[in-house]
Amino acid sequence: MERKKPILSSLLSLIVPGLGQMYVGQLARGAVLLLAIALTSLLIHWRESNFLFIGIILAWLWGVWDAYSLARGRPMSLLPPFLIIGVIVYIIGWHVTDINLVGLVTDVADIKPLVSDLVQPAVLERDIETQEAEIIFESPCSDSPPDKGTPLEDEPYLIILDKTCGEVGETFTIEGGNFWPSSRGQIWWLNMAGEMKRRIRQEGEYLNFETDEEGRILPLTIVAPVPFGEARGKGPQRSRVQALLKREVGALHLSRTFFLVVDKMMETIFLALMATTVAILFAVPVSFLAARNLMGGNPITMGVYYLTRTVLNILRSIEPLIMAIVFVVWVGLGPFAGVLALAVHSVAALGKLYSEAVESIDPGPIEAITATGANRLQTIVYAVIPQIVPPYVAFTVYRWDVNVRMSTIIGFVGGGGIGYLLQQWIRLLMYEEAGAAVWAIAIVVWALDYTSAVIRERIV
């Protein structure tokens, strides 16, 4: 055997990594080294983390040494250069994904309110009772400003102590009585018709008050807000100042949120049911076309087999979430879009599972039925179907279970069901309500998972 020159080999490796290894006949070794160093260099260039090139140089030099040793017939381990490359890849990975362990620890307090809302979902509530009184303020002043009001005997009332009109930003003082004692209340600002209102804010905070033991509102100074509506800035306009108290009364009962969640959860379950059923109707015939043992007879059926398999694989590789977006554009927001998206995906998934069940059946009965002079259809009905019903049922139940889980996510992009509600509540920061939805999903998914496991165990 001819001895290769070690110096030449290492020189080649110095010019191009791996070239020396190729020169001494280790083609794969050289190619892998070259490819690894080239790809890692591209990665470093992409991230512009140039200090990492030190690692590349080390790996490169190791390759030179390796080429020299190889030429003298003593190969070295390639573990060190690949360890270096591995470290580089993970350093880049750390940066790309913005891993921040410090933040993970220091910001843990931020999720406390969220978690506490999630663990006490808005399932139960009490009725709310309100108490209110109003007084009128005018801005700016007209010739006949509204009166200051008079204290009433037994009903809650408000009066204005100083002036009942003024420019926006001027202050006035109110006082009231006959409210629930020692209760917190809010001050609201309404137009005269009462259809527009907002809570009054002062210095960024909502204006609140607390009644004393006799139910009085002690003098409270208000900065006159801007009146509502069209007439603003076109002469004097009157607004209503309202003191509002709320308290919970009566026993706990199921909340409106609870019924909304139940309603949407049922929609979700039915969405999954319809999608699964539609999928069965298509997947059963398709599965026969995608079963090798039934289609292996001649080139034409084999062609159909490969075509069906390819279409199924393509459909299966499209995420249901993306299909949902397509169908939302097509048929509009709502559960129908979700049904279509899940159905299409399920046809592909079930078609594959079903056809594998067909492929794993015992060929003996098929042989026996064929031998009796039965035609192809009769053979399928008498020899194939009895063997595939149990696995088909098991896969279908499992798929329904998967579809319920998926339809909660489908809702996030407008495909109907509870996901839609959950997504809205999360955006509105209504975490107690979102908590109720999360719990409902967890319970239903758990129950279905358990049921489908029991059914599958019984059948298979």
Place this chain on the structure above:
Amino acid sequence: MLQVEHLTKIYEDGTLALDKVSFEVPDGEFLVILGLSGAGKSTLLRCINRLIEPTAGRIIWDGTDITAASGEELRRIRRHIGFIFQEFNLVERSSVLTNVLSGRLGYVNPWQSIIRFPREEVKRAMGNLERVDIADLASKRADELSGGQRQRVGIARALMQEPRLMLADEPVASLDPVLAHSILRYLEQLNREDGITVLCSLHFLDLVRRYASHVVGLKDGRVVFQGRPDEITDQRFKEIYGQEAEQITVT
């Protein structure tokens, strides 16, 4: 009369399973095909009703060329040829009655058979179950039965075809020796009483001597013996089974 002429089968992987096999079976014969596992017995039987496509050669049955038939004609030929399998090949999850009825599929209207069988076919099935003495098991599922009972279901299924020729591929190889005789006695009865020609592969010589009227010995896909069972001498036996073979007696 069944004539097998130069029958050759080469599988896709190049295995030569049958090599120019030729023999004749007169009507009413109980022909046993004798040979080791892998000698080509199963392939030969399956070529006769075209469960396996022969590579070359012809099979002629009462003047009809089975090897040339296709489609509807092939199905009409098949329905007169019963087949009994070593592993029974019953549909395990279906009832015994349904398994037996499926033997009639070549006769009934295909569309009707998908819904249900006509009443007279159910009656025929019960009659055939009685013939193999398991009418009481009709409503059981096939997977609840013992091996011997299953093979009797297999015979009843083949009888539904009103066969003139019965092919049996190692019908007793999966059963213990006592059951072997009971199953073979049913075949003998069909052969004698109904005049059904039987082609049966076996590998125990004493069963062959007891039931066969004629024997074809196969070795490595070639016919190495043809004749009456009493003509199988020790020398002949070793030609079929190889030099190390010893005769084993089945009770």
